[in-house]
Amino acid sequence: MNKNILGILGLFIFIFGFTALSNENFLSAYNLQNLVKWSSLYAIMGIGVAFVIITGGIDLSIGSVIGLVASLMALMVRSEWDPAVAVLVLIALSLGIGLIHGLLVTKMKLQPFVVTLCGLLFYRGISRWATDNQSMGYGDTETLNSLFSGKLAIGSFVLPAPFFFLVVVAVLAAIFLNRTIWGRYLLALGNNEDGARYSGIETGRLKITAYVICSFLAGLSGLLFAYELDSVQPAQTGEFYELYAIAAAVLGGCSLRGGQGTILGVIIAAAVIRLLRNSINLLGISTHLEYAIIGMVILCGVSTDEIIKRIMAKRRAAK
Amino acid sequence: MGDTQTPLLEVAALEKQFPGVRALHDVDLTLNRGEVLAVVGENGAGKSTLMKILAGVHTPNEGTVRIDGAEVRVQSVRDAQAHGIALIHQELNLAANLDIAANVFLGIEPHTAGFIDSGQIHAKAASHLKRVGLDFPTDTLVEELTIGHQQLVEIAKALSVDARIIIMDEPTSSLSQTESERLFKVVHDLRSQGISIIYISHRLGEVMELADRVTILRDGENAGELAGEQISHNAMVKLMVGRDLSQFYQRNTTEPGSMVLETENLRTPAHPRSGLSFSVHEGEIVGIAGLVGAGRTELLETLFGVTPAVGGTLKIAGKVIHPKTPLEAIQSGIVLAPEDRKQHGLILEMSVRENASLPRLRMDQKVGAIDFGAEIVVSTEMVKKMDIKTPGLEQVVQYLSGGNQQKIVLGKWLAMKPRLLLLDEPTRGIDVGSKQEIYRLMEELAAGGVAILFVSSEMEEVLGMADRALVMHEGVITGELARDQLNEEAVMQLATGNKAAA
Numbered sequence: 001m002n003k004n005i006l007g008i009l010g011l012f013i014f015i016f017g018f019t020a021l022s023n024e025n026f027l028s029a030y031n032l033q034n035l036v037k038w039s040s041l042y043a044i045m046g047i048g049v050a051f052v053i054i055t056g057g058i059d060l061s062i063g064s065v066i067g068l069v070a071s072l073m074a075l076m077v078r079s080e081w082d083p084a085v086a087v088l089v090l091i092a093l094s095l096g097i098g099l100i101h102g103l104l105v106t107k108m109k110l111q112p113f114v115v116t117l118c119g120l121l122f123y124r125g126i127s128r129w130a131t132d133n134q135s136m137g138y139g140d141t142e143t144l145n146s147l148f149s150g151k152l153a154i155g156s157f158v159l160p161a162p163f164f165f166l167v168v169v170a171v172l173a174a175i176f177l178n179r180t181i182w183g184r185y186l187l188a189l190g191n192n193e194d195g196a197r198y199s200g201i202e203t204g205r206l207k208i209t210a211y212v213i214c215s216f217l218a219g220l221s222g223l224l225f226a227y228e229l230d231s232v233q234p235a236q237t238g239e240f241y242e243l244y245a246i247a248a249a250v251l252g253g254c255s256l257r258g259g260q261g262t263i264l265g266v267i268i269a270a271a272v273i274r275l276l277r278n279s280i281n282l283l284g285i286s287t288h289l290e291y292a293i294i295g296m297v298i299l300c301g302v303s304t305d306e307i308i309k310r311i312m313a314k315r316r317a318a319k
Numbered sequence: 320m321g322d323t324q325t326p327l328l329e330v331a332a333l334e335k336q337f338p339g340v341r342a343l344h345d346v347d348l349t350l351n352r353g354e355v356l357a358v359v360g361e362n363g364a365g366k367s368t369l370m371k372i373l374a375g376v377h378t379p380n381e382g383t384v385r386i387d388g389a390e391v392r393v394q395s396v397r398d399a400q401a402h403g404i405a406l407i408h409q410e411l412n413l414a415a416n417l418d419i420a421a422n423v424f425l426g427i428e429p430h431t432a433g434f435i436d437s438g439q440i441h442a443k444a445a446s447h448l449k450r451v452g453l454d455f456p457t458d459t460l461v462e463e464l465t466i467g468h469q470q471l472v473e474i475a476k477a478l479s480v481d482a483r484i485i486i487m488d489e490p491t492s493s494l495s496q497t498e499s500e501r502l503f504k505v506v507h508d509l510r511s512q513g514i515s516i517i518y519i520s521h522r523l524g525e526v527m528e529l530a531d532r533v534t535i536l537r538d539g540e541n542a543g544e545l546a547g548e549q550i551s552h553n554a555m556v557k558l559m560v561g562r563d564l565s566q567f568y569q570r571n572t573t574e575p576g577s578m579v580l581e582t583e584n585l586r587t588p589a590h591p592r593s594g595l596s597f598s599v600h601e602g603e604i605v606g607i608a609g610l611v612g613a614g615r616t617e618l619l620e621t622l623f624g625v626t627p628a629v630g631g632t633l634k635i636a637g638k639v640i641h642p643k644t645p646l647e648a649i650q651s652g653i654v655l656a657p658e659d660r661k662q663h664g665l666i667l668e669m670s671v672r673e674n675a676s677l678p679r680l681r682m683d684q685k686v687g688a689i690d691f692g693a694e695i696v697v698s699t700e701m702v703k704k705m706d707i708k709t710p711g712l713e714q715v716v717q718y719l720s721g722g723n724q725q726k727i728v729l730g731k732w733l734a735m736k737p738r739l740l741l742l743d744e745p746t747r748g749i750d751v752g753s754k755q756e757i758y759r760l761m762e763e764l765a766a767g768g769v770a771i772l773f774v775s776s777e778m779e780e781v782l783g784m785a786d787r788a789l790v791m792h793e794g795v796i797t798g799e800l801a802r803d804q805l806n807e808e809a810v811m812q813l814a815t816g817n818k819a820a821a
Binding site for chain 2: 179180181182184185187188191192194195196197198199200201202259316
């Protein structure tokens with residue numbers, strides 16, 4: 001386990017312990033269930049964007065993809081689609097969105113920031129237009145229940161469905177990144193794209209794959225959010241979530257320069273961000289300060305990381 | 320200051336350590352007023368480090384620098400400028416989007432409350448341009464100038480800070496013959512105006528033409544000094560290499576085998592109008608000589624699929640191929656050790672193990688899973704075989720010396736058992752010891768039947784290693800020289816586009 005993960009884990013344990021000691025409600029089954037549920041959802045998004053960040057790119061469209069998927073799901077349910085088909089269609093749509101992002105970045109050579117910023121605006125606009133900007137619910141859908149409501153009770157504590165999705169996604173993502181040649185190629189091209197190409201790596205295809213993974217996981221979390229929230233506000237659902245996802249990836253050890261990142265780090269960082277929101281509530285700190293606190297914690301986290309790196313580099317030079 | 324006995328610049332017992340490398344050891348250098356001093360030495364001899372110390376880019380670990388007899392400390396580029404030292408880098412440092420006057424005064428603009436005094440800038444820039452013989456309006460954008468003219472702008476920039484010492488690092492490496500000649504004239508003019516010049520070059524012909532005195536460096540130490548009549552090609556080479564050349568380059572030419580690479584009218588995107596036809600055989604080492612910008616690197620990149628050919632045919636072992644990516648070239652048995660090792664050859668932030676196995680991963684995989692066992696075997700073998708000096712397989716390659724890095728680049732390709740090995744400036748920036756090992760390796764590979772095509776800007780390397788040399792000039796192969804026809808004169812004639820001489 002590397003130093004970055006230990007650091008972020010330490011931060012998690014510190015906030016967790018502090019909040020638990022300060023407010024007895026924190027350790028209640030209900031609160032912990034919620035914390036696990038939302039942390040899992042954030043982590044799934046974070047893992048997705050981590051792949052793009054590892055290639056040296058960025059995806060700003062995640063929140064809008066979530067909004068789009070949730071909105072279309074509501075429309076499909078209302079039009080009495082078979083929910084299983086609707087889910088498949090929306091997953092395919094997410095994959096398609098990722099593919100388009102990837103092609104625009106690699107073939108058209110557009111900057112990822114620009115491509116996905118346009119995506120952010122475009123998908124949000126389509127969501128609002130398609131739904132006439134009306135909030136919608138999902139009604140009683142048994143198939144959806146069977147897909148997304150799996151729960152595992154441990155005493156009074158119930159592990160929520162998103163947690164199981166996260167476990168599957170995380171295990172697959174970690175294997176892909178650390179154990180397969182494609183994962184190695186992603187890390188290599190994130191460090192040095194030309195160098196990777198000169199070593200016979202098809203850098204274009206791999207970058208496209210990263211965007212596809214990212215949009216797929218955004219779409220998946222869109223379905224999960226839709227199910228958990230049980231309604232969608234086309235103008236708001238998922239708004240700013242890309243920033244939480246990017247924050248989790250960065251705090252979890254991904255470098256925006258590319259070439260670095262671990263799945264475990266992203267998961268813990270996503271949990272830290274959710275935990276902070278929870279703690280702010282329970283500790284009676286003004287919720288208006290929420291963003292300010294999250295911003296400061298992330299800034300301190302990445303600064304500490306940078307300082308440690310410099311000290312290590314100096315030591316190495318002194319040898 | 321008027322004392323003509325004290326040298327203008329006096330460097331004594333200079334030491335410079337980089338992590339893992341001793342770049343300079345006990346180096347002395349003196350420069351007199353109005354003198355052109357050439358500093359020569361092989362790649363990695365410490366010339367650039369020495370110049371960067373004088374220009375304030377690096378600070379020395381030990382040693383003294385005196386100007387006009389007074390010891391000075393040059394800690395930054397600004398310090399150097401204040402002492403009248405200006406360095407003109409090999410790669411020019413101009414802002415191409417700004418005009419000539421803005422570049423000449425970049426960072427030292429005369430201004431009133433932040434508002435640039437344009438009139439003064441243009442007037443002064445014009446007078447500096449005159450001194451370097453550059454006849455352009457001062458509001459011409461730098462990007463509209465040729466490299467040769469841009470270099471003169473750099474020199475004008477040095478004059479604008481009242482430089483008394485101008486250091487030129489390989490100034491002619493990307494200039495044409497006429498541009499070079501104009502530069503020589505400027506150098507002469509500056510000398511007659513009392514400016515001292517330190518001139519670094521690989522081109523010994525230029526050094527003989529320009530230098531009043533020559534200081535030779537080898538392996539980061541002084542190897543000797545020549546003045547006036549003593550300056551000759553042979554004397555310089557002897558001091559640079561420090562041993563008998565025939566021993567340094569050991570090429571046991573064997574009878575070449577069957578054809579490995581054959582091109583016919585192959586056209587690169589860089590020079591789409593010139594068709595290149597040549598061949599390389601099994602066990603043969605073919606050198607490509609020429610000036611920077613002659614299209615040599617572009618040719619290798621086309622063969623390797625980085626910039627696919629725009630016409631003509633390319634055959635490997637008789638079979639026509641059209642590599643459009645490096646992967647396709649690799650699959651046909653072509654590999655390239657690129658000129659820019661750090662940018663193209665290695666993943667600097669990855670370990671020795673990961674770099675060594677990168678091209679091979681695809682071959683050793685099991686349904687996409689990395690074969691970690693094979694990876695360790697391959698990289699361990701490579702470290703042993705190539706004699707790579709590294710603390711371990713997990714060492715990040717950016718902390719290794721240039722020579723060891725180059726051995727990793729070669730090692731990762733040799734594990735692929737290539738048919739055709741392309742080498743672009745294989746010994747640039749590496750120490751003499753590793754250099755010799757790389758030559759030995761080339762020799763071994765050729766003996767094993769690999770066809771080798773290498774590009775080199777070092778005359779000695781081409782003369783020493785090539786069984787045959789192709790010489791390029793502005794995208795065209797101007798001639799082919801067999802080993803018994805190979806000499807510096809013939810190569811230079813062809814490299815400067817003089818076909819008749821061959």
